[in-house]
Amino acid sequence: MAFLSKFKKCYSSFLLYSFHVMFCLLIGSCGGDSSSSNSGTAINDDAVTFNSPWPTDFSKIFKASFSDGEGDQIALPVEMDAPPYADPVSFPSVDVTNISLGIEQDFLYMRVDYAGEIPLEEVKIPEKGEVESQIVKNQGMNISLNVDDDENTGSSGEGVQGVEIFFAVSFSFGIKNAIYANYDFPNGDIHLHQQQILGELGEGGPGYKYAIVRFDISKLGDFLPRGKTVELGSWSEAESFNEDGTLKYHHFAFDGFTAVKWDIPE
Ligand SMILES: [Ca+2]
Ligand SMILES: [Ca+2]
Numbered sequence: 001m002a003f004l005s006k007f008k009k010c011y012s013s014f015l016l017y018s019f020h021v022m023f024c025l026l027i028g029s030c031g032g033d034s035s036s037s038n039s040g041t042a043i044n045d046d047a048v049t050f051n052s053p054w055p056t057d058f059s060k061i062f063k064a065s066f067s068d069g070e071g072d073q074i075a076l077p078v079e080m081d082a083p084p085y086a087d088p089v090s091f092p093s094v095d096v097t098n099i100s101l102g103i104e105q106d107f108l109y110m111r112v113d114y115a116g117e118i119p120l121e122e123v124k125i126p127e128k129g130e131v132e133s134q135i136v137k138n139q140g141m142n143i144s145l146n147v148d149d150d151e152n153t154g155s156s157g158e159g160v161q162g163v164e165i166f167f168a169v170s171f172s173f174g175i176k177n178a179i180y181a182n183y184d185f186p187n188g189d190i191h192l193h194q195q196q197i198l199g200e201l202g203e204g205g206p207g208y209k210y211a212i213v214r215f216d217i218s219k220l221g222d223f224l225p226r227g228k229t230v231e232l233g234s235w236s237e238a239e240s241f242n243e244d245g246t247l248k249y250h251h252f253a254f255d256g257f258t259a260v261k262w263d264i265p266e
Contacts, residue, residue: 046178048198050216052107058212061102061109066232066260068096070115073255081250083240085130091123091253092116093209094139094238099257101143103226103265106218112141112169113210114236120206121174125240134240134248140170140178141236145262147225155185160233160259163190165223167199169211177201179213183223195223227266233259 055061073095076082083089095115102109118139127133144157144166151162165183172178179199185192199215217224240252 045176045201046180046198048200050107050200050214052105054202054214055104055109058100058102058109058111061104062100062111063265064101064262066099066101066234066257066262068098068234068255068257070095070097073253076251076254082254083131083249083252089125089131089253091136091139091238093118094141094236094253095255096141096234096236096257099143099234101262103217106216107214108167108217108224109212109214110143110167110169111204111210111212115209117209118171118204118206118211119173123173132248134242134252136173136238136240136252137175138170138172139236139238139253140168142166142168142234144233145224146231146233147223147228149230155188155190157190157233158235158256160231162231163233165220167213167215169213171206173206177205179215181215181220183220224264226264229261229263231259232262233257 071090073088073090075085075088078084092115096112097115098111098113100109100111100113119136123136125131125134125136142157144160144163146154146160146162147164148154148162154162154164157163157166164185165181167181168178170178179201180196181199182190182193182196184194186194197215197220199213202212202214204211234257236255236257237251238253239250240248242248
């Protein structure tokens with residue numbers, strides 16, 4: 001019950017948060033004070049390419065691993081822009097099964113495993129029973145961290161309060177990959193991040209059931225305190241559209257995550 005109460009409490013902020021994540025995808029840029037440039041060679045990614053070579057053995061890096069159930073998508077309430085269906089439509093690429101994290105030198109490495117392949121192009125959902133015809137165009141997930149043990153500082157996310165920073169992995173199918181972190185929310189509003197960095201997609205992504213990304217964390221300071229144990233929340237979602245391009249369900253598909261403690265490596 002406590003969880004339910006907490007979950008309900010953060011509906012409003014969560015809605016704003018999620019909207020922001022997807023809004024970033026739609027407009028193709030997340031604003032902020034990023035000093036990074038878009039040097040990716042792929043399809044207009046909101047991501048960067050760092051000069052440092054990628055590790056050859058990720059098993060030495062991913063020292064933290066957090067599993068999530070498979071086939072555990074949930075139906076959010078209609079007031080959260082979710083479909084009014086009795087059961088959620090299965091969309092396996094939004095169903096996170098594991099999150100792995102590790103730090104090596106200046107980089108935070110993050111691997112996300114999904115129950116299904118991330119689509120290479122838009123996914124047409126045919127009309128069937130109560131499910132209406134629609135097109136799924138993008139999906140996004142994040143990890144959100146309360147790094148100062150204070151739920152009253154920062155902003156809020158699903159199942160985690162007091163978020164100072166979130167790291168996001170989002171895909172607009174066939175159009176754009178967005179790897180970024182937004183942080184510093186002095187007004188408690190997740191929209192009003194004061195700072196942002198872009199990350200790099202190393203492996204996986206569209207066409208695969210996983211993605212490995214990294215972020216240069218060397219300038220994050222107290223927003224990612226090395227050696228500290230912090231609370232980590234996460235969720236994953238996909239958005240659907242009508243044939244005419246208008247938004248149908250912001251939360252067409254949704255997979256939540258129970259917050260955990262993460263010991264950030266030194
Ligand atoms: Ca899951
Ligand atoms: Ca906080």
